[in-house]
Amino acid sequence: MTPLLQIDNLHASVGxxxxxxxxxxxxxxxxxxxxxxxxxxxKSTLSQILAGKEDYAITQGTVAYNGKDLLGLGPDERANEGIFLAFQYPVEIPGVSAMQFLKAAVNAKRKHHGEEELDAGSMLKLFREKAAQVKINPEMLKRNVNEGFSGGEKKRFEIFQMAVLDSVLGILDESDSGLDIDALKVVSDGVNSMRNGKRGFLLVTHYQRLLEHIVPDFIHVLVKGRIVESGGREVALELEKNGYAKYGIYQPAKH
Amino acid sequence: MPTLLPAPASASPAWLAALAAAGAAQFAAAGLPGRRSESWKYTNLETFGGIAFVPAVSCALTRAEAEAFFIPGLDAVNLVFVNGVFRPDISDEAAGLGAGIVCCPLSEAIAKHGALVEPHLGRLSAPAITREGEAFTALNQAALGGAQSGGFFLHVPAGAAAGKPVHLLSVSTREGGVFASHGRNLITAGSGARASFIEHYVTTDDAAAATPSVYLHNCITEIVAGQDAKVEHYLLEKDSVCAYNFSSLFIEQAEKSDVHSHTVLLGGKLVRNNVAPTLKGTAAHCLINGLYVGRGSQLLDNAMRVHHGAPGCFSRQYYKGILCDASRGVFSGRIIVDQAAQKTDAIQQSRSMLLSDDARVNTRPQLEIYADDVRCTHGATTGKVDEEAVFYFRSRGIPEAIARAMLVYAFAAEGFDRMELEPVRKLLAREMIARLPMAASLSIEV
Structure with a gap:
């Protein structure tokens, strides 16, 4: 089986x-x-590099997505191939409605795959269906992208976009930060509703709280640019108890 | 150097002749603003001063050609001027806007409705001619009563509402020659009256014309808004890229009147846009909303002069500039608050986006505040397209060029939402999109 994502000896730097x-x-x-x-x-650097942010220099290593080189693709090409980054800080775009933004994204993907643009009716149907799936109010689409959204609304809108774009690899960059329990539940339920045998997810988080709601198959601990430990649920529980102390970092992992 | 002064007209009646003579004398004395002029600091008139402008040579145009410039979907009184000359034969009937409403060429109004015109014509602009940098105001006044002075008069009496917006369409053609036109509009709205007035400058020049037409529009519009009157004014400027357009809007607002001025500058080689409201009655509201989009080597200079002369008035200035290529933009925003104008609430915002390394914008806020209990703020930002936003679009699969175009459009379109006439908003949105790269790939609904 070809891995969805294979990162091999990746080194990156800024300046x-x-x-x-x-x-x-x-x-x-x-x-x-x-x-x-x-x-x-x-953690966030890794997510951004996978999504194609150009602020970093890749000094060594390779990243393959579905067996093909990923690093040579622009961010839009990666997205159209199925990679989705849920931003830690989603960007506010005054003057562009969420509806307009998503239409442009859906049609860009269809064009990338040699498909016709979606007509207005089918587009609306798609939005309604996905809104129901990830439990967001479709009224949100009339507002400008992220403008005036609460922290929870922003994160929910990210998950909604991921569902609409039918992404294959979802990278969630601290999607739990700043969320109350209800918003966290909406975000987790949205992700869980998308889990299937084909999709992969990479959850990036400081705290183990999110992992009570989206139960991962594997947990890795990243310290100073290296993965220092990998394992199952027990890794998170150990971190919850003792924080990052055993890696020489005195920060708690419990919210 | 050729003189810009039109040949002295044998203007009548005497009050009109006196206004023209005063304008001519002032212009002859002061001349064109030079490099040291404070209010023309960023706009050099040296090349302009060497052009020999003449009265329009021809004003040929068919109704069908004019209709191509009408605002789609807008039920308006379309009044067509060709190279500054009114063409009643290809215009709509101006009568019938409502009982007591007068809508006719200014020359006709002076002859037939002198009692309505005389108290107001030049009342707002004439005191300005001696101010520094107001040479074009003086020049326009000098032309009064002459062949190069066109323009319209709109009077809406107390309590009445003009049934339709008045669309003053100024078409400039190559056949007109290197003409100068000194248009003059006067709008008087009585207590509680309502009116919308659109000044619309277009050219029959092909966008790709090898030698675009050279001409000058130097128009003054005066708006007198009575108590509780509501007036909406639009200036949509799409002149030839070799044309000069100097437009001045003088406004006087009585108590609780509400005047909105929307300006969109898209064309011209050198454009100067003066907006000067005086809030004379208490609790008057004034909105000044503007967008200028420069390309090539265009220079678009906006000079605001908002005068709060009474307590409790409210003014808002929102200007945005998008500057491409080697174009230049200027925004000077003066707010004057008299000592009597306590509880003034004035906000001025100038935001510009530079889309090229050679584009420039100069922004100058100038506050003169003589009252102590006021809220006056100004803010100016100049930037490029937000790269974080571009990455956000791209991370959703939207190609970079489309992302940038959508972000530029969004920046521009914010101001359209403040306009009340939907067909005007839609026309501007389409014009804006057409000016963007990737226009055909933008799925923007207007």
Whole structure:
């Protein structure tokens, strides 16, 4: 079986500062992986590099997506091939309605795959269906992208976009940060509703709380740009109890 | 250097002749603003001063050609000027807007409705001619009563509402020659009256014309808004890229009147847009909303002068500039608050987006506040397209060029939402999209 994502000895830096120092990670179709790590460990950098942010220099290593080189693709090509990054801080776009934004995204993907644009009726049907699936109010689509959204609304809108775009690899960058329990539940239920034998997820988080709601198959601990430990549920429970102390970082992992 | 002063007209009646003579004398004395002029600091008139403008040579145009410039879906009184000359034969009937409403060429109004015109014509603009940098106001006044002074008069009496917006369409053609036109509009709205007035400048030049037409529009519009009157004014400017357009809007607002001025500058080589409201009655509201989009080597200069002369008035200035290529933008926003104008609430915002390394914008807020209990704020930002936003679009599969175009459009379109006439909003949205790269790939609904 071809892995969905295969990261091999990935090194990345910003300017002179080396941030990722040899990441190895394989995600097979159907698997949910979590990367836990303290502040500054490189978690968000890894998510952004996978999505194609151009602010980082890849100094060593490879990333294959469905067996093909990923790093040579632009962010839009990656998205159209099925990669989705749920942002830690979704960007507010005054003047562009969520509806307009998503239509452009859906049609860009269809064009990428050589398909016709979706007509207005089918588009609306798709939005309604996905809104019901991830339990968001479709009224949200009339508002400008993320403008004036609460923290919870922003994260829910990210999950909704992931559902509409029918992404194959979902990368959730601290999607739990700043959420109350109800919003956390909506976000987790949305992700869980998308889990199947083909999709993969990478959950990036500081705290283990999210992992009570989206139960991962594998948990990795990222410290100072390296994965220092991998395992199952027991890794998260150990972190919850003792924080990151055993890695020489004195930060709790419990919210 | 050729003189810009039109040949002296034998203007009548005497009060009109006096206004013209005063304008001519002032212009002859002061001349064109030079490099040291504070209010023309960023706009050099040296090349302009060398052009020999003449009265329009021809004003040929068919009704069908004019209709191509009408605002789709807008039920308006379409009044067509060609190279500054009114063409009643290809215009709509101006009568019938409502009981007591007068809508006719200014020259006709001076002859037939002198009692309505004389108290107001030049009342707002004439005191300005001696101010620094107001040479074009003086020049326009000098032309009064002459062949190059066109324009319209709209009077809406107390309690009446003009049934339709008045669309003053100014079409410029190559056949007109290197003409100068000094248009003059006067709008008087009585207590509680309502009116909408659209000044619309277009050219028959092909967008790709090898040698675009050169001409000058130097128009003044005066709006007198009575108590509780509501007036909406639009200036939509799409002149030839070699044309000069100097437009001045003088407004006087009585108690609780509400005047909205929307300006969209898309064309012209050198455009100067003056907006000068005086809030004379208490609790008057004034909205000044503007967008200018420069390309090539266009220079678009916006000069606001908002005068709060009474307590409790409210003014808002929202201007946005999008500057491409080597174009230049200027926004000067003066707010004057008299000592009597306590509880003034004035906000000025100028935001610009530079889409090229060679594009420039100069922004100058100028506050003169003589009252102590006021809320006056100003803010200016200049930036490029937000790269975080571009990445957000791209991370959703939207190609970079489309992402950038959508973000530029969104920046521009915010101001359209403040306009009350939906067909105007839609026309502007389409015009804006057509000016963007990737226009054909943008799935923007207007």
């Amino acid at each position: 002179e500062v080396s941030i990722l120092k040899g990441i190895n990670l394989t995600i097979n179709p159907g698997e949910v992986h979590a990367i836990m790590g303290p502040n500054g460990s490189g």
